[in-house]
Amino acid sequence: MAPVRRSTRLATKPRSHPYNYGPCPSRPISNGIHFYTTPVKKKRYRKPIVNAIDPEDDESAWAVMPKIIPSLKFSPYKWKDPAHKPTGFSGPSWPPTSAEQLINVDIKLEDLGTHREREAFFAKHGDLVKDDCLGKYCWQNTEWSSEFLCAKDFDGRAVCDHTFSEWNQGCARWETRFEIRAVADMGHGLYSKWNWKKGDVLGAYLGELIPTMPQNTDYVHQVKVGPAFSKSGAQVAYVDARECGNFARFANHSCDNNAIFEEMRVGNERVLALRAVKAIAVGEQVSVDYGDDYFKERRCLCGTPKCKYAKTDIPAPAVALAKKKNGRDTLKVGLVAL
Numbered sequence: 001m002a003p004v005r006r007s008t009r010l011a012t013k014p015r016s017h018p019y020n021y022g023p024c025p026s027r028p029i030s031n032g033i034h035f036y037t038t039p040v041k042k043k044r045y046r047k048p049i050v051n052a053i054d055p056e057d058d059e060s061a062w063a064v065m066p067k068i069i070p071s072l073k074f075s076p077y078k079w080k081d082p083a084h085k086p087t088g089f090s091g092p093s094w095p096p097t098s099a100e101q102l103i104n105v106d107i108k109l110e111d112l113g114t115h116r117e118r119e120a121f122f123a124k125h126g127d128l129v130k131d132d133c134l135g136k137y138c139w140q141n142t143e144w145s146s147e148f149l150c151a152k153d154f155d156g157r158a159v160c161d162h163t164f165s166e167w168n169q170g171c172a173r174w175e176t177r178f179e180i181r182a183v184a185d186m187g188h189g190l191y192s193k194w195n196w197k198k199g200d201v202l203g204a205y206l207g208e209l210i211p212t213m214p215q216n217t218d219y220v221h222q223v224k225v226g227p228a229f230s231k232s233g234a235q236v237a238y239v240d241a242r243e244c245g246n247f248a249r250f251a252n253h254s255c256d257n258n259a260i261f262e263e264m265r266v267g268n269e270r271v272l273a274l275r276a277v278k279a280i281a282v283g284e285q286v287s288v289d290y291g292d293d294y295f296k297e298r299r300c301l302c303g304t305p306k307c308k309y310a311k312t313d314i315p316a317p318a319v320a321l322a323k324k325k326n327g328r329d330t331l332k333v334g335l336v337a338l
């Protein structure tokens with residue numbers, strides 16, 4: 001293997017604390033405590049389903065907080081079927097033992113298909129391949145030294161010391177930058193405690209990496225897997241944050257969204273990053289665009305002047321995560337986007 005030339009650039013230092021914690025429209029779920037570790041009686045989170053898809057169900061519905069996980073959850077047994085193996089998978093065995101084996105970028109020019117595909121790839125990802133990875137955005141990473149450096153090998157391949165799990169660990173102190181708050185008729189939402197610039201990466205979307213689309217797609221995002229990820233028709237997997245996830249799974253939809261989910265790179269691994277597309281001020285709700293498909297059968301409650309889906313003849317989505325007492329989900333249609 002070609003020797004790795006290390007960049008001399010130092011990791012970006014986190015910015016100083018802005019602390020003018022602005023007005024938020026609703027009460028926080030917890031004050032400075034991890035909301036998910038706060039011992040609360042289930043009854044406290046019991047909420048009526050507003051605009052329930054099944055109006056019979058409002059009596060039995062209750063909202064559930066998910067398990068908060070520090071990195072992608074991965075269960076090898078769910079990947080046993082050889083049909084899920086991405087073409088050209090180069091891991092040590094099948095099924096893989098970690099999510100990282102599946103989402104490895106390992107960018108090589110010869111893997112990028114035709115000339116036209118290569119050109120398109122570099123037009124889109126060129127900066128990421130030639131430049132440093134998202135590791136520099138690991139803004140909570142106050143204790144780490146600058147020894148995590150990005151570099152390129154002599155073939156111009158992206159190489160660096162960042163790994164997805166380390167990056168996730170660095171992002172784990174999310175509650176210093178975000179707060180989960182109750183939002184009328186939408187369950188909960190993600191609020192910023194930080195002034196973000198346009199283009200800032202707020203963190204990764206975490207959940208369970210599964211090979212097939214689950215029935216309830218409300219918290220599901222599609223990601224490309226395997227070495228052929230840059231080619232059209234690349235195999236895909238799904239990150240499902242319904243049962244377990246991180247702060248990013250609370251991002252609600254707005255037709256005037258200030259963030260997007262975008263596939264990016266940390267080290268040689270793919271990350272579904274939450275990225276600001278506008279400046280986001282302290283106290284603002286972080287929102288993304290769920291896309292036309294999601295609102296085909298739903299009414300949007302974003303209430304912005306730019307709202308595209310405020311049709312009155314369609315019911316608004318039921319409060320997310322609502323379950324029937326018998327354990328069956330109430331939500332059928334959902335969000336799959338990238």
Ligand SMILES: C[S@@+](CC[C@H](N)C(=O)[O-])C[C@H]1O[C@@H](n2cnc3c(N)ncnc32)[C@H](O)[C@@H]1O
Binds near residue numbers: 186188320
């Ligand atoms: C990815 S989750 C967002 C977090 C969710 N609010 C929660 O409390 O867990 C998507 C769900 O949030 C609700 N939601 C988000 N944005 C919405 C919008 N603009 N209008 C109506 N419902 C929305 C819907 O119930 C949707 O199924």
